[in-house]
Each structure stands twice: as structure tokens, then as C-alpha cells.
Amino acid sequence: MKDIAKAMGVSTVTVSKALNDKDGVSESLREKIKEKAKKMGYVYNPIPRLMRNGTTNNIAILVSKKFLVRGYDVYFQIYETIIDRLSNKGYYGILEVLSKQAEFDCEIPRVIRESKVDGLILLGQISEPYLNMISSQKTPFVLLDFYGSYENMDTIVADNFFGSYMITSYLIKNGHKRIGFVGNYKATSSITDRYMGYLKGLIEHDLDKDVHRYLIMDRDPSGTPIDIDLPKEMPTAFVCNNDEVANTLIIKLKEMGYRVPEDVSVVGFDNFEKIQNLALGITTVEVDFITMASVSVDIMIKKVLDRKHNPGRQLISCRLVLRDSVRDLRKEK
Amino acid sequence: MKDIAKAMGVSTVTVSKALNDKDGVSESLREKIKEKAKKMGYVYNPIPRLMRNGTTNNIAILVSKKFLVRGYDVYFQIYETIIDRLSNKGYYGILEVLSKQAEFDCEIPRVIRESKVDGLILLGQISEPYLNMISSQKTPFVLLDFYGSYENMDTIVADNFFGSYMITSYLIKNGHKRIGFVGNYKATSSITDRYMGYLKGLIEHDLDKDVHRYLIMDRDPSGTPIDIDLPKEMPTAFVCNNDEVANTLIIKLKEMGYRVPEDVSVVGFDNFEKIQNLALGITTVEVDFITMASVSVDIMIKKVLDRKHNPGRQLISCRLVLRDSVRDLRKEK
């Protein structure tokens, strides 16, 4: 800029105004300055501006390593959407992956330690102590795809409770009475809510008596996957906490000689496309990850601009997707 | 910093030295200053330092949207590794996704336009005009997982040629003589090289006569997937340009009544774990994406630090992974 000013015989102030399309320069001068700048190969340096307003234009996305599962890349899809949305709003996204150890030690994320970002999107459930550490920092943040009993936290989640209630009710409407649930409801708030929705469905129809018999774990409380153990007495249908587990279950059932849906019905959650790349289409609940990601970015940016912005818990609605993995038991009676 | 200086009755220079563990402060003073800083909730602002040395500490990862395929997230895996490696080296990664349109228009990526990064990792093949545009910018860059006939470009690729030659030779050793190739060898340099390795294998054993008959497209030249058309006369084995296509092919063959590997053998490429989540293990070539990602980061940072660093084309070696999708035709003779 200084060079341009010198070359044109004007001040840097004028150059700055010209290049930024601000008032205070004549049109003809502006044109000439812009031309000269291009000719001289001038590249704008955004750092000083950031320094003035103490802002970085970066938003961090903090995600626990345990959620980055190969082949079931729901979170990558969300991440991509976040990046896209941030980009549209003039921001940049910086991904920080949280190791188990770092989460356990409540290590301050590097993006915060080094003041690299204006805000933080926490993608996927993290431990409460870690969350407390984050709250004690000054950086504004939102929770995406999980929540806790925390007050005043802004979080964006799918309406898991209602979605699960819907699909359970659908099974019941199709004549199922013994319905199992696959998932460790203690692992994340999403699974808890899906379990609660399932329970509500059962309770409404007085089908909850033997519910504990049909409860199957798919991971330990920390989220590490474990083998699925089928119950001795088989239900006629399973509500799985996500499509991946539904897929694994179907493979397992087939290995054991059960046909799906002829012998056992199976429903999933998420409507994750690639998993559906099977002979059998899985009936599931569609989670609108795109909207979730977009809303989280919008809220995040509002919070960056106005620290007092505090919209609370945002629920994104779900939708039933009917496919071929449920048998209609009514027809046969 | 100013506040701390005032509160302690020293200069900001001393505070700066104390907090950065630089010489020129007595140990006792340093301790006191650090304590005070913590008490006052001081957070370091990295921007001014960046301004001084005109650096951002950010590296951009530029990837075309067409490579972000759900469920076959090799590039997400690479991206994650890059982030991790960058983090270890004190850098941050910023992802920019390139739309088809932006690539076609040779739009300058936003990270460069806004001087957001010190360097650029181009992940996955992009058009030559686009690459020319990138070269004409001042930001140093490396190519990851593709290359062209370009001079002086630093690129990191798997040894696709040799890997494909290995697995083709393996098929031939197992008695196969009519071997097909699945993949559009015009789509990316990786597929071209895999095709060339396959051809070399055939040529060495004089099996290349009817090679065009067994060449099957899996995508158009721009990378959009197309349906696989099986040849009228079936070969005894297929070399697929990646595991995903191998998987699709196996499903297709099964639908048409062929058994794998009893009737037809199929091999893949990449050794992408999740795709292997099938009843049948696919014999394939393992591409060491982790090393590729790490090496690309190392080279990138060296280039940032020294613009003259120019190591050229780096080949990362591949490894055969034998599983169950190849029939040994020798045994039966």
C-alpha cells in the first residue's frame, strides 16, 4: 500500500479508501489506484484489520476423535456443511480434533489457548467437566447434536425424542408388540432421547412391561462399539439408535438365519445414505443434518457479533422414511 | 499486556519477555508477572505477531466437492491426518471446498484472495487451467494424490503404477489370463497409472491382445459415476481402480448370478476399511494415506519456511493385501 501511494503520489489513506470502495476518493483517482494496485501485484493483507477489531474471522469446530468413524461419516457431512455455511458468511472454519486424553484432562483446546477463533462449535457429545472448562473460557460457543442439563447453553439438536416416538408408533401400528431397542442410552443425549421416545411409544400402548429384556447395548458408555448380543427371546422388531447399528444388526440376523423383515423387522435412525446401499432399504428417521449445521453456524455468528445472544435449545425436526425393513403384521390376521 | 505492566509497575517489554520465556527478565519477576497475568485473565493475542512476520500459521486444504463422497471418505481420512499433523507442527488447517463451477471458472480460492494462509495443499485432481491459475499466485502449494506433466511442482502420490502392476501380476500368477479393468483411466492421474500398471502386467505375459474388450468405465471423464456395463464375454478376473467400485461390481455380479470368486475374481485398490465390511474380503492394494498426508504437510511447511524448497514428486509405496476375492485357477488343473 505504501508503495502504491508512493508510486501514485498520494497518501496511503487515499489508497486504502480507494481499494476498499469507501467514500472520500474521486472516482477517477479510485480507478487509477485500483489499476496500479493490480499492476504492482498488490495483495491485501487482512491481518492488520483483524488486529484493530481484535477478531479473527475464524470459527473452530471441535469434535471428539471417537465420532470420526470411517464409513459412517455423518459428522464429516455436518462439518462440510458448516464450512460451506461459514464461507457464505465470510468466515473460515478450523477443525480441532479432541483426543480421548485431552477430553479427560480437560485440556484447553489449542484454538482457544492461541486465540485463533472468535467462536467455537462443539460437535458431538463431550464430557461434562470438559464442557465446564469450555464455559469458563471467554470464547462464545454452541453445542451441536447434543445437550445436557446445562442452563443458558445454546444447543442445536434433532428432535430425537419425537422421531423415535414416531418410528416406534409406526411399528406398533403395523402390529408389533414385542419391540427391542438397540443402543446404549447412557452414551449420548441423542441416544437417551431416542430411547425415551421409544419408551413413550411403548407406554402409550401398554407394551413396556418386559422392556428391559429387549434392551441391547451397541457400545460402552464411553462410546466404544461392542458386539451386539441378541436376546434369548426374540422380539418381532428392533428400534436401532442409528442406521449403522441397524445395518450391523441386519447382517447379524441374517447370519443367524433370520430373514428381515419376514422374521424380524428392523428400523434405524439418521437416514444416512451410504448405509442404505444394500439390497434392503432400511426404514428410518431422517435427521436433517444440513439444517442443523446451518442453524448452528447462524447462531454461532450471531453470538460472536452479540455476546448476549442466547437462543437456548433449538430443535430440528425429523421425518419418517418408510422403506422395506418392516413387516406389516396386521395383514396376516 | 499494558494493564499487566501498569499493575506491576513495569514496562510492556518486560511483560512480553516474561510471558514468552525470553531472556532479559529476572526469574523472580517473571514468576510474578506470570501469576498476575493469570489472575487478570490475560489471554495472548497472536495477531500482532502474525502481523510482524506477515504470516498466518494457517495452511489451506483445497479439495474439489466431487471427491467428498459420502461413505467413501478416503479424503476425509486424509484431511483428518493433515489436520493432526499440522497441529503437531504448530499450524492450523483451513478447508476450502471447490465447487465444479469455481473450478471451471478458475476462481481464485477465497483463502488466497484474502491472504488467509501461508500455503495450500491441493487434495485430489483438479483441472489444468485451475492449476495454472494457482501457480500464478504467490502462495506456495503442493499437490496431494495427483500430479500432471507439470514441471517443478511438488506432489505426493501413491505408487499406483507399481501397486496395480503387483496385483495384476498376482492374478496372472493365480492362473488368470483374461483380466478386465474397471475404471475410467482418463479421469485422474491415479486411475491412469493404475491402468498402466495393469497393462504392464498383461504385456509382460503377452495377455494384452484383447485388452480393449475388457475395459469398463465406472465414471465419465469429469468424475461423475456411471453404471457399470459388463462385457459380453466375461473375463475370469477384474482389476478395479478402487475398492468402492470393486464392491459395486461384486454386488452387480451377484445380482447377475455370478459367484465371487468362484466364477469371477475381483480385486480393488486403496484398502479402504469400511468397504471391507462385507461377507467377502476383497483382495486389494493398500494405499498408505496416513504417510501421504504426513509427507504432504512436512513438505508444505518446508516450502512455507523456504520458498526455494522444491522436492518434486514423492512416491509413497503400496502393499498387497490378500483376502478372499481371488480364485486360484492353478489348483484345478
Place this chain on the structure above:
DNA sequence: CTGAAAGCGCTTACAG
């Protein structure tokens, strides 16, 4: 061991 001065490259508020 300590600090006054200058500077990183830009912008803003103000005076002319």
C-alpha cells in the same frame, strides 16, 4: 536486568 522507541500494514476520526 530493564525499558524507550520504532515498527508490523492497515483503518478511523478528524482537520483542512
Place this chain on the structure above:
DNA sequence: CTGAAAGCGCTTACAG
């Protein structure tokens, strides 16, 4: 319409 002055928050080279 134009520009001199001050400042963003830190660091470096130098003097004391």
C-alpha cells in the same frame, strides 16, 4: 476530495 496523526497489541533491536 485529500491526508497527517494516532492506534490496533505485540516484538525487536538497541541503549542504559
